[in-house]
Amino acid sequence: MADRKMRILVVDDANLVRLYYRQILEEADFEVEEALNGLEALERLLVSPADALIVDINMPRMDGVTFLRALRRQALPLSSIPALVTSTESSATDVEAARVAGANFYCAKPIGREDLARIMAMFCGAPQ
Amino acid sequence: MPLIRKESDKAAAGVSRATLPSLGSASVDERWAAARAARDPAAIPSLGEALAHEADTRVREAIFTALAQIATPESALTLLPYLRVDDANTRTGAMDALRAMQDACRPYLPGLLTDTDPDVRLLACDLVREVGGADGPSWLCALIETEPEVNVCAAAVEALGEIADASAERSLSHCAERFPDDPFLGFAIKVIAERLRRLPLAARG
Amino acid sequence: MVETKLLDAEEYRRLCDYLYRHTGMSFTETRRYFVERRVEERMIATGSSSFASYFSRLRTNMQGELEKLINASTVNETYFYREDHQFACLTANLLQERLRVKLPGETMRIWSAPCSTGEEPYSIAIWLLENWAEVDAHDVEIVGSDIDTNVLEAARAGIFGKRALMRLSPALADKYFTPAGPEHWQIIDELRQSVRFTAANIVERAETRPHGLFDVIFCRNLLIYFDDASRRVAAENLYESLAPGGYICLGHAESMSRISSLFEVCRFADAIVYRRPPEAPHG
Numbered sequence: 001m002a003d004r005k006m007r008i009l010v011v012d013d014a015n016l017v018r019l020y021y022r023q024i025l026e027e028a029d030f031e032v033e034e035a036l037n038g039l040e041a042l043e044r045l046l047v048s049p050a051d052a053l054i055v056d057i058n059m060p061r062m063d064g065v066t067f068l069r070a071l072r073r074q075a076l077p078l079s080s081i082p083a084l085v086t087s088t089e090s091s092a093t094d095v096e097a098a099r100v101a102g103a104n105f106y107c108a109k110p111i112g113r114e115d116l117a118r119i120m121a122m123f124c125g126a127p128q
Numbered sequence: 129m130p131l132i133r134k135e136s137d138k139a140a141a142g143v144s145r146a147t148l149p150s151l152g153s154a155s156v157d158e159r160w161a162a163a164r165a166a167r168d169p170a171a172i173p174s175l176g177e178a179l180a181h182e183a184d185t186r187v188r189e190a191i192f193t194a195l196a197q198i199a200t201p202e203s204a205l206t207l208l209p210y211l212r213v214d215d216a217n218t219r220t221g222a223m224d225a226l227r228a229m230q231d232a233c234r235p236y237l238p239g240l241l242t243d244t245d246p247d248v249r250l251l252a253c254d255l256v257r258e259v260g261g262a263d264g265p266s267w268l269c270a271l272i273e274t275e276p277e278v279n280v281c282a283a284a285v286e287a288l289g290e291i292a293d294a295s296a297e298r299s300l301s302h303c304a305e306r307f308p309d310d311p312f313l314g315f316a317i318k319v320i321a322e323r324l325r326r327l328p329l330a331a332r333g
Numbered sequence: 334m335v336e337t338k339l340l341d342a343e344e345y346r347r348l349c350d351y352l353y354r355h356t357g358m359s360f361t362e363t364r365r366y367f368v369e370r371r372v373e374e375r376m377i378a379t380g381s382s383s384f385a386s387y388f389s390r391l392r393t394n395m396q397g398e399l400e401k402l403i404n405a406s407t408v409n410e411t412y413f414y415r416e417d418h419q420f421a422c423l424t425a426n427l428l429q430e431r432l433r434v435k436l437p438g439e440t441m442r443i444w445s446a447p448c449s450t451g452e453e454p455y456s457i458a459i460w461l462l463e464n465w466a467e468v469d470a471h472d473v474e475i476v477g478s479d480i481d482t483n484v485l486e487a488a489r490a491g492i493f494g495k496r497a498l499m500r501l502s503p504a505l506a507d508k509y510f511t512p513a514g515p516e517h518w519q520i521i522d523e524l525r526q527s528v529r530f531t532a533a534n535i536v537e538r539a540e541t542r543p544h545g546l547f548d549v550i551f552c553r554n555l556l557i558y559f560d561d562a563s564r565r566v567a568a569e570n571l572y573e574s575l576a577p578g579g580y581i582c583l584g585h586a587e588s589m590s591r592i593s594s595l596f597e598v599c600r601f602a603d604a605i606v607y608r609r610p611p612e613a614p615h616g
Contacts (some may be wrong), residue, residue: 013254015350016286016316019343023315034346036353039590039598043359046600058251060224061594063216088250088279093214109279110312131458131527132440132472164538164569186595193565228561290392326385 005031006124009050011041011067012086013059017109021054021116028117030124036060038067042074049077052123054116055103057087057094065094068101082123086111151178156187163190169200176206185217192225204233208240211248223251227258234259241267246277253280257287265292269299278310285313289320293327300324339369339376344384348372351392356403356557357564357591364586371405400558407554407584411452413459413493414500416553419582420460422603423549427580428465431548434578434611440472444547444574446535447555448477451488452497454528455520457551459501459509476544478533485530491520535567546576554584556592568593578611 008030010021022032033050035041037059044050057064064085072079085103087094095106105119149162151174159182166175175191182188195203210222226233237260240252253271256264268284269292275281281303288296304317340348348368349360360368372387379398381387391398414420423443431441445454454477461468479485492513498506510518519525533540535555550571556564571581572595581596582604583589589596589607596607 014283014286015347016282016289016319017312019319019346020312020315036350037590039594040353040359040588043588043590043598043605046598046605057216058220060220060227061590063220066217088247094216097216110282110310113311131461131524132474133527133529164573189593189595190569193562193569196562197566199562224561228565327389 005029006051006120007031007033007048008052008054008120009033009035009041009044010054011035011038011059011064012054012056013037014056017056021111024113024116025120028121030120038062038064038070041067042070045071045074045078045081050081052120053081053083054120055083055085056109057085057098065097065101068098068103072102084119084123151175151191156184159184159187160190163187163194166191166194167197169198169202172198172200172203172206175203179206179210188218188221192221196225196228199229199232201232201235204229204236207233208236211240211251212245219251223254226255230259231261234261237264238267241271246280249275249277249280250283253283253287257290260287260291265296268292269296272299272303275303278307278313281307282313282316285316285320289323292324294324296324297321339373340384344388345369348388351388352402352406353588353591355399357588358403358406358557358586359588359591360586368406371402374405375402403557406586407557410496411449412497412499413452413456415452415456416585417456417460417500418603419551419606420457420464422582422601422606423457424460424465425603426601427549427606428467431576431579432467432471435548438472440474442474442476442545442547442549442576444476444478444544444550446476446478446533446550446552447481448479448485448488448530449481450484450493450497451477451491451520451528451530452493453477453551453553454488454530455491455524458524458527459505463505475528476531476547477528478531478535478544480532480534482532485532488528488530489525491525492517493520535570536563538566538570538573541570541574544574546579547574548576548579550575550579550581552581552583554587556583557587564592568595572596572609575609577609579609581607581609583607 008025010018010032012018013036018034025032033044035044039062055064055067068083082104083102084105084107085098086107086109088109098106149158149165151159151162153159153162175194179188179191182191195207204226207222207226210218213219233255237252237256240248243249243252253268256268260267265288268288272281272284275284285300300317300321304314307313345365352358352360376387379387379390381390391402428441443457445457448454454475458475461473477488495516498518506518509521509524511521513519533544535541552571556567559567575581589598597610599606599608
């Protein structure tokens with residue numbers, strides 16, 4: 001059992017989405033960090049790695065798929081951080097692109113509260 | 129002393145001035161130089177044409193910058209189709225450029241807000257937030273009265289939170305009534321309505 | 334009387350979000366106290382009775398409030414050895430990385446832009462002489478550029494007041510400066526002669542190109558002041574002014590992530606810097 005809280009990095013352009021996830025995850029006893037786009041997320045992770053990621057596809061500067069590709073090219077531990085990709089679109093192209101880029105899971109928005117907490121717990125290997 | 133000083137340094141690398149670089153060149157360097165040099169509205173058609181075929185992400189970025197800098201309604205029009213493409217990278221590049229051109233893309237926003245593609249309507253909400261001007265709040269209030277897609281409503285609500293005032297409250301509660309089962313939208317409207325209520329009366333966004 | 338707990342967690346995040354979107358400045362929870370104090374200053378200065386009313390003012394950029402807040406947040410004062418962790422990164426990592434790809438005898442070129450009254454380029458010179466073991470083995474060219482010709486004049490004269498030298502040890506001050514009147518010191522001739530100062534507007538390609546390619550660029554606390562379109566152009570100009578594989582350092586709170594996707598982010602022990610990718614020569 002880890003002594004510290006599991007840290008989730010939420011990467012989404014929308015403030016309200018990040019706030020929504022934050023509330024759910026903090027209630028489930030996770031520590032939450034935020035980034036607005038893939039580039040900012042990469043920088044944050046270089047300074048302090050996260051245990052899991054939630055990544056939106058549509059973000060300015062660097063979209064979710066490009067971000068994942070860049071992330072998987074990094075050294076450990078960054079390259080193996082589990083990532084949940086979310087999108088308002090659910091086209092098969094997007095899902096496939098995300099999977100190929102290195103997503104571990106794909107959810108269409110909006111994500112239900114219980115689903116989010118459950119998936120993050122699964123990623124972090126925490127008992128549910 | 130190893131610190132040296134050269135009085136003049138004309139060592140500008142890159143394309144020679146003798147020939148004008150072309151956006152259609154086989155050389156990535158030339159296309160980059162061409163995109164960077166394009167500052168005239170007359171270049172818009174070539175920039176649009178190049179954007180349709182350009183595979184190099186950096187050259188594409190430079191083309192987006194050129195269009196953003198020219199910042200005429202015509203340059204905005206050239207970017208609009210790229211809001212629909214499959215490639216997320218290109219979509220976000222087009223959005224960045226449209227945001228940067230401020231007033232020039234405003235005439236197109238009402239049309240985008242009623243586009244048949246919900247993903248385009250969603251992106252339009254974000255543009256309204258940045259460049260919508262004085263009409264932005266009323267456009268978004270009108271949208272959330274009738275918009276069928278919950279994610280588009282959520283984007284509009286977020287944008288309203290940044291640009292509207294307490295007069296948006298009625299439209300926000302109508303929207304909440306239309307989607308009683310959506311936890312995220314309910315959450316979003318509650319947060320934004322509360323925030324707008326706290327705004328001082330004098331502030332009109 | 335303004336309370337100490339000025340902003341709740343949500344308000345702080347919204348402010349940071351706004352600053353990031355509009356300037357590229359990136360503040361995290363660790364900078365909370367600093368940011369709150371700056372907001373407090375501005376709230377008092379603008380007579381804002383609540384954060385909500387101040388934030389409205391900021392968002393409509395009433396009376397240039399955004400620039401005023403940025404100014405307050407960047408600690409505008411320039412002095413020697415400011416943000417020297419980046420200089421540490423220079424000698425610990427960046428120069429070595431550059432040497433690996435440079436030809437023998439090739440000059441190492443460093444650009445300080447904006448250079449203001451010269452503290453930054455002269456700091457680089459002093460730092461190299463003091464901290465780079467290989468400094469005598471290589472030719473190093475340092476160029477300082479600014480849009481403001483008045484500050485360039487001052488930079489060439491190289492005379493500084495007490496505050497500018499406050500972070501230098503007495504030993505360093507003695508070694509590299511000579512007294513030039515009460516409370517003023519002039520940088521020694523050898524260093525004055527070794528830095529070249531030029532007038533240049535970073536947003537104007539015609540003014541940046543003639544400077545050639547650099548190995549390392551310091552562009553600190555400038556990009557945050559531009560509008561989006563100008564910022565993109567400036568970033569592209571800086572990219573073009575870097576040799577492939579060359580590095581650029583921004584100000585402490587700035588993040589390239591909001592500004593441009595042309596660069597790669599590199600994490601070193603002392604600093605996060607950005608790099609023009611080695612494989613993609615453009616211009």
